[in-house]
Amino acid sequence: MISITSLNYAYSKKKKILTDISCTLRPGHIYGLLGLNGEGKTTLIKLIAAMLLPNSGQICYATLQSSKRSADYFNEVFFLPDSSKLPDLPIEKFGSLYGLFYSRYNHEEYTDYLKAFNIPIENGLSALSLGQQRKVHIAFALACNCSVLLMDEPTNGLDIPSKTIFRKLISKSMNEQKLYVISSHQIRDIDQLLDALLILHQRKLIVNSSLQELAQSYKISTELQPQEEVIYTEHVFEGQKHLVKSTSNEENPVDIEFLFNAFTHANQPIAL
Amino acid sequence: MKMTLNYVKNIFYSHKYLAVSLPLFAFIGFVGLFIFTKKNVLDWIDLINTLPNPSPKQILELSSVSAFNDSIALVIFLPFIQLFFLGKLFYKSYEFTLPLQAWQKYVAYLLVAIVVFIINLLCIVFANYLLEWYLQKDYLSMLQKAFEDSGYIYQEIPEYNILHNSFVNKELISLGSFVFFSILPFFLAAQLLFQKYSFIKSLLIAVGLIVLGRMFSTHVWSKHFTYINNEQYISMYQVMIIIIPALLCYIGFYYFFKDKEV
Incomplete structure (x- = not known):
């Protein structure tokens, strides 16, 4: 469970992004994070992912505070950014090398997800297009089995059949212990997956409902x-x-x- | 520590080109710098090989050429060129959010820097030995004979001569390491703080600190050190003026890194 309490964030004194956000995100749900351009969706996701630090207020996963940036917190919260530029490694090696750091990483699942996306596993990541690298990153994100998966525009760069596969894999990997947050402008790509909505407007979280x-x-x-x-x-x-x-x-x-x-x-x- | 070493392994595995670029840059840099700073040696070799009977005076010219101590510049600066990729690691989300503590990542970056420095150092040390071996093989006996022919029976080729070039390796290891690890924290901090032109900015910071240090040294310290009786303090200050800012920067980098927003 992610609990956000009185969260404020500004890039500068004049540029306030989020004001007094408080909410609780519960496991077993897929949240859709919506908002107009520049309303702070990516900022909120990055704050939960501990890539940004709150100006005031706090974000916790169970008892772990995001601002502490502990290894345990990162083991529970995975962030999939809006674009994926992965290191120059063989695809399978990427999973085994980076998966080593995640306690619930499952390599079999990783290769299964890659197969589902039709990614030639024997290739190197540098030989893949950006869309294919995106698929590898999604496969890795799902295989890490983190409790919280934050996805920023996950369908960016995916072709039409891959969007369908993406939805299937999300449904397949979801369980009662996990919590997914998907931020997207392509609402038609994800609307069948969502069971809760978060809407940001004018620096406030105006909707947090199933x-x-x-x-x-x-x-x-x-x-x-x-x-x-x-x-x-x-x-x-x-x-x-x-x-x-x-x-x-x-x-x-x-x-x-x-x-x-x-x-x-x-x-x-x-x-x- | 196991996780830190795993991360070091990951970094090297993702930058396999270092296995080629490290020796390649070292040898190209060595040859380039040698041509630039020791052109007289090449001219001498050219002359000796083209003349049918070079005079002892012409041969003895080599005895006045000092060892290739400029190679210390390669020991200090080449690793930084290789370490530019570290800056990118600070900003990549999949690296940033890896389940590791900040200190574990920090130690991993330092270990990577140490390995890169040592490999580059070994390449330069080896190149210095190679240069010595080549010159001794072809010209040492010729030079010794020229000494005898000129009547310098008891004179030997000076220790710090290009023919005993490996002599500089000691200096490369001690002074090279000291200077490299003194600059490293500033380089890391600049990589972390400035995404663009970080090398130029880190150089500017380093130059700025050197100028400040020199100003302190000439305007504050030099006028008053006579009040200090302990000789050791007087000699140590030159080292401490580098070590203290470097240590502060090593500590400062950790906190910058820990609280960096991406």
Whole structure:
């Protein structure tokens, strides 16, 4: 479990990025981290990965503080950046050499994931394109079996079939002990995987909810009923699309893109 | 320590080109610097080999050529060229987030620097021996005969001569190591703090510190050392003025590295 308490981060006094972020990320969930450009998604992920240090507040995995940058913390939290430029090593050797440092690294899984991505394992990493290096990095990230996997734009550079394979591997590797956070602008690539949403807007974390909660609380409607309270309206090709408060406890279909627009563009902040 | 050594192994495995580039740079640097600073030796060899009967005076010119002590520059500076890749390791996410403590990574970087320094040193030492062997093989007896022919029966070729070139190796090991490890922390700090032009910036920092040191030495120390009775203090200050900033920088680098944001 990752717990973030009163987190503040700024690159300079004038350039504040995150203000007073507090939340708890629980294992067994795949969180989608969404936000407009420059809202601090990568910054938040890097803070959790301990690559950046909070100005104030703290981030903990169990009792391990990110700011201590201990080997134990890095053993639990893996960061997959938005681009992968790996060292000049044979593909299999990369796994065995770097996997040595992760206590739950599984080399068999690494080679299986590579096979799933159709990566010729006998090649060297320098012979691979950036997209293929990305696949190797994803395979390695999954095979490390860290409790927390932070992915920044993981589908960057992946071709269409590989995006499908990526989704399959994420589902296959997920279990109740793991927690994945995926930050992406390509929401269609990952929306089937997510079961919780984190939305950053104007330096604040405005949404931290499971998709189930959101599906029970809100409904997307094209034809308004008289008693329905409209929260947000978007003009679409077919006419108008409204986000309304759900009156029943039924689970309504969720459109993450529309929800994101609603939360970030609504005139009044939406109360969860 | 096992993890640290594993990390050292990883670093060398990912930079296998060092096995070729280290001796290659050392020998190219050695030949280049020799041509640049000891051209008179090459001219002498050329002259001796082209003249059918060189005079003893012409032969004895070699006895006045000192050993190739400039090769110390190669011992000190070539390893830094090889160690540029360390700066990239500080910024790569998969290296940065490896489950190792900051001190373990720091020790690993120092071990890598030590190995690179030693291999380069051995190459230069070997090249100095090779040069001595070549000159002695072809010209030592010729020179000894020229001494005799000139009537210098009791005069020997000076110790610090190019024909006894391996004599400089002692200096390369002691002074070379001292200077290299004094500059190393500044180089590492510059690599960590400046992603661009780190070598130039580290040189500027080193030059700035030398200028400050010299200023301190001439304006503060030189005027007042007569108040100190202990001779050892007077001779030690020249060494301490280098060792103390270097040690502070070794310690400072660790904390910079520990709290570096990427």
